[in-house]
Amino acid sequence: MKKIIALIAVVALAALSCIPAFAAGINSAEQSVLNNMRTPSNMNGNAVYVPDSYINQAEANFNTIDMTQAQADEINGYINAGRSYLESTKRSSYGELSADEVKTFLGYARAAAGVLDLSAGAGSDLTKGVKIINKSGDVVIDESGNVVKATGAGDEAVPMTVIAVTGTLLAVSCAGVLLSKRKTAVK
Amino acid sequence: MKKKSEKKKRILRLIAIPVAFCLLLYLAVFAVGYPMFSDILSIGSVFLSDKQVDYSKEYENIFVPTGDSKDTVDASEVEFPGINKQFGDLKIKGRNVDAKLFFGDGDIALRNGVGVYAGSFVPGYGKTILVAGHNNTYFNGLKNVKKGDVVTIRTSWGNYKYKINKTAILKDTDKKAFDLSADEENLVLYTCYPFDTLGLTEKRFFVYADKISGPEIVGLYE
Known part of the structure; x- marks a missing residue:
């Protein structure tokens, strides 16, 4: 009897290991970060939104990881602080930020990315995009170029x-x- | 003596000026056209090396073709691709379009096939899929497409078909060319226009298609 139970247990475990398990889907923690990213900043009376392409890339990345609620809370804290900072600059758009203001704002973005062991980088002009890479150097989010690429020279x-x-x-x-x-x- | 030194100077000038001019021009062209020069260096290495270039090692392939598709597929069964990973292929029957499909549309993707912009979505997600390809390689065949043609995308989680409803030639900066916030699955393919042109051009040839079949990914959100 013991042997039969052991055999059933082995078969069950083997069957379970065959089911593909990916960190797919958006859990509630990840959803809270995406919702927070969709909240506009009030820059000098203008509602300034994070571009859809950034939010979509974040969603694509969240489909490959499993974020905990603690990580999400920490990231949301940095997003809120970054938004408050943007509003305090009294600028009307990302393009109006000075190089120093971009640097300070990027500090919040870097801190948020750091929670997931990612690093963020950008030039002195935020409108030219941001690149986020993981510890292995793989690009996770790349908004450093145009959405529509140059496709004329293969x-x-x-x-x-x-x-x-x-x-x-x-x-x-x-x-x-x-x-x-x-x-x-x-x- | 003076004549000899004058002659030497003249010969020196005849050699030095063109060489200096050539070098300066090369530097200027290099600075301006670096993206093209990377290709030249790459083909140079092909001539200098007796090894066959194997681009397949510069990316990971997670595509495992699947048979008939169901109506839905659970998100837990989908391995969402990371950037520069091949996760499927894209074909338009009879139009000479047959390419590996990558997530991300950087150099690696466009050298080896066509790429989904990472700020758009994969098939089955119910949103916009924006795919780029070079006009002189994998998307050269887009010049043959007609309204009503069917684009087939195969992924590891299902096979999808999209019917082409229109094409358009637009500027690369045209913000109305696609909608990344759309809540309906739609496929947008694009390449540089005119076809067979060399170098940079600001026009793009866009192909728009609506989903006609393929499994919807369910259970994406908690």
Whole structure:
């Protein structure tokens, strides 16, 4: 009997291990962070929203992790502090922030990302985007470029590019030689 | 003696000026066109090396083709892809579009296939799916598409079909080209326009399609 029970237990465990388990879906802690991100900042009377693309990327990342309520509370604290700071600057948009103000605001973003062992970086102009990477260096959120990418030069364009650049270099070199010859002749 | 030194100077000038000019120009072109030069360096390494270039090692493939799709799939059964991971493929039958599908639309994705913008969503999510591809490689075939054509996307959690309802040529900065906050599943494919053009262009060829089949991901939110 014991053997049969042990066998059933082994089979049950093996079956359980076959069910794929991913950190999929948005739990209530993650949802609270997404909701907080959707709350606008009142910048000098203007309701300024975090762009949809940022919130969507955060949601995509939350689908791959399991955030705890404690982590969410800490992150929400930084988001609230960052929003209060933005409102205290008396600027009307992200684009009006000075380099120092961007630096201070990014401090809150970095602290929030740090709760999930992520690091955030950006240039001096917030409108040009933010990049967030994990400990392994993998990009988690990338808003450092345009939403619509440059899609006009793939690897098949390389031979043409090589020909074009080489041709330009040769033409300009020849022009330089001719110019120096002409100058010498004039002298 | 003076004549000899003058001749030496002239020869030196004839060599030095073009070389200096060439170097300066190269530096200027390099600074301006770095993205293109990375391709040149890459093809240079192909000529210099006897090893075959294997791009497949620069990304992780989590795509496992599945058979018939159900109407719904639970979120717990979906392995949501991270950036630069291949999670499916995209085809348009008879239009010469057949590419690996990546999450994220950076260099790695566009070198190896087409990529879903990470600020949009994967199929089945019920929202906007924005896919980029190069006009001279994987999305060159978009020039052949017609209204009514069907785009097929296969993922590990199900197979999806979208019917093309229109195409449009718009500027890359046009904010009305797509809606990332839409609550209805819609597929937007785009590539640079004109097709077969080299270098940067500000126009994009957009293809819009509505979902006609494929499992909806349920249980996403607690």
